[in-house]
Amino acid sequence: MQDLLSLIRSRRSIRRFEQRPIARETLLDLIDVARYAPSAANQQPVEYVIADEPNRRARLFDLLAWAAHVRPRRTPDPEHRPVAYIVVLRCTARELGALGPVDAAAAIQTILLAAWSLGIGSCWIGSVDRPRARVLLGVPTSHEIDSVVALGYPAEQPVAENARHEDTAYYLDPADVLHVPKRPLQSLLHVNGFTTPSGR
Ligand SMILES: Cc1cc2nc3c(=O)[nH]c(=O)nc-3n(C[C@H](O)[C@H](O)[C@H](O)COP(=O)(O)O)c2cc1C
Known part of the structure; x- marks a missing residue:
């Protein structure tokens, strides 16, 4: 593993992915380390949905917007789409005032860096059609969809x-x-x- 400062500097958002799968166990590891992220008053409102099944992935992809500054050149084509997603939720009853999104951000950056330490590329996606993603994933009204983390082995540098x-x-x-x-x-x-x- 690279030293931590190099790891942080070298992580970039990846929007073209190889099509080899990420093991489910690895996805679980990424979420497991995110449990150790800081949390306001340690309320830990952040929860996760893994989406790695092909049909679910394809439907989720349609609800995301990619790389506005260079659109459409970094909207992944079908041969380079993410092979898994971690959808980051906030349990609103656990949020401390307006600090829930801050907790989510700390957890997300932890996931991005942990992924990169394993050679896995990622892109933090805030442009999500949340109402449709809620229906697709069956997210109850007790939870908000904060962000989506797209994952896969990098096919760009x-x-x-x-x-x-x-x-x-x-x-x-x-x-x-x-x-x-x-x-x-x-x-x-x-x-x-x-x-x-x-x-x-
Ligand atoms: C809160 C947040 C929301 C983002 N939303 C998107 C998004 O919807 N689509 C996208 O392609 N990239 C998104 N990004 C990735 C940024 O474009 C990227 O982090 C930025 O260009 C810097 O590049 P780097 O991550 O390689 O350092 C988001 C990043 C953050 C922190």
């Missing part, structure tokens, strides 16, 4: 780079490689009080 201007939209180069601009450290860092960023 996006690259992160320091953003050179304010526009941080990801883009495809002529070789069809996805570039993901990240704000440089000096543009977002303030030390001992809020100072004008020195970078850019």
Whole structure:
């Protein structure tokens, strides 16, 4: 396994996947580690639905929107679609005020990094047709659909780079490689009080 800092830096959202399956046991491991994520007042409102059966996957895929900045070029074609999904739910009775989505975010990032440590690519999908996904998966009204995590072994290698201007939209180069601009450290860092960023 890579060291943790390299692992965090090298994870990118993946939107093209090999078609080899992810073992159910591995999906369970990803959810099991997410149980250890921080949680406001330790209320743990986050729950999960695995969707890895082909028909369920195909129907869920139709309810997701991919990579708005380069649409439709990173909407996976049928040969590169996710081989599994983890649908992240919030049990509203357990949410501490407005902090439920924050708990979900901590759990989701844990899943993304755990997956990447196993060589599995992922994409966090917030653009979900939630009413239809609720019906498809039989999610009761006691729970909200927070996000969907799409999973599969990567069939693309996006690259992160320091953003050179304010526009941080990801883009495809002529070789069809996805570039993901990240704000440089000096543009977002303030030390001992809020100072004008020195970078850019
Ligand atoms: C809350 C949230 C919602 C997102 N929703 C989508 C989405 O609906 N579709 C998509 O293709 N990517 C989605 N993403 C992935 C982002 O586009 C991606 O994280 C961003 O471009 C940075 O790229 P990176 O993950 O490779 O660092 C989402 C990410 C977050 C954190």
